Amino acid sequence: MKGTSWTLRLSAGAGFVFLYAPIIALIIYSFNESKLVTVWGGWSIKWYVELFQNEQIMSAAWVSLKIAFISATLAAVLGTLAGFVLSRFGRFRGKTMLAGWVTAPLVMPEVITGLSLLLLFVAMENMFGWPAGRGLTTIVIAHTTFCLAYVAVVVQSRLATLDDTLEEAAMDLGAKPVTLFFLITLPLIAPAILAGWLLAFTLSLDDLVIASFVSGPGNSTLPMVIFSKVRLGVTPEINALATLMIGIVMIAVIAAVFLMRRQQKQVAQED
Numbered sequence: 001m002k003g004t005s006w007t008l009r010l011s012a013g014a015g016f017v018f019l020y021a022p023i024i025a026l027i028i029y030s031f032n033e034s035k036l037v038t039v040w041g042g043w044s045i046k047w048y049v050e051l052f053q054n055e056q057i058m059s060a061a062w063v064s065l066k067i068a069f070i071s072a073t074l075a076a077v078l079g080t081l082a083g084f085v086l087s088r089f090g091r092f093r094g095k096t097m098l099a100g101w102v103t104a105p106l107v108m109p110e111v112i113t114g115l116s117l118l119l120l121f122v123a124m125e126n127m128f129g130w131p132a133g134r135g136l137t138t139i140v141i142a143h144t145t146f147c148l149a150y151v152a153v154v155v156q157s158r159l160a161t162l163d164d165t166l167e168e169a170a171m172d173l174g175a176k177p178v179t180l181f182f183l184i185t186l187p188l189i190a191p192a193i194l195a196g197w198l199l200a201f202t203l204s205l206d207d208l209v210i211a212s213f214v215s216g217p218g219n220s221t222l223p224m225v226i227f228s229k230v231r232l233g234v235t236p237e238i239n240a241l242a243t244l245m246i247g248i249v250m251i252a253v254i255a256a257v258f259l260m261r262r263q264q265k266q267v268a269q270e271d
Contacts, residue, residue, distance in 0.1 A: 023246065026243065030236065030239035030243040032239075035236065037235070047239070047240040051237045056225060061241075064221045067140055068201045068205040071140050071144045072201035073197070074144040075197075075200040079147070079155060080152075082155075083152040083153070083155030084159065084181075086099055086102070087155075087156045088159060104149070105145060105146035110146075110210050114142070117142045117213065121141075133216050134216035135219045136219055138215070139211055142210050142214045143211075146210065147199075150200060152196075154192050154195055159189060162185075166184055195256065198252060198253070206223060207221070207223065212224060
């Protein structure tokens, strides 16, 4: 047993080193004085200063954050509704087709998704005149389309394991379906919705392939700008940008965990 324990610890340690050592190295070299990424020249924060003075990167970051927030919010709403329908509604005509449409983006290659959405937007523009060209609107629609699948899966999984005694008690007391959903079901699945929103936000912020298909001139997202710069070589500014993104994601995850634990404690106290 001792040998097995040490083997598991060694394997876990090697896995963590493999995953997080490059991230730690990137964070350290973001404070490098030297222009050469692989040559250490001392500690400095000048690359963070130059990063905030880079209008191209700042503009792309604002575009990406705006798109990610809108897309994640729309995906959370639509994904929650889709997950609720698939989990709580019985058999109805078209349920299998709806489930297939919802989960298709999970298994569809991003190249195929981006190309199909591009052809759809071109056909819609020719037929209806909307959307006029490719830009923020088309990126938001595309990101919402593939992000809602992840939200729906998370919410559907939460609903499948949810204790329905509270809902049954509320119905016995005469609660209407709408009141039941907003006062009982929605607070119970709120952690799952929040987790789905964070997942959708991260996926939208990280997407490169689909955004490259459906974006237009002047609407480049942050991953697109980073990819165009990295092709010419990694610069210390990119290290600083990546470090800031890691920090933002960590803060968001810690805040989400804190909120979910706080809500769980409140539910436990009420019980």
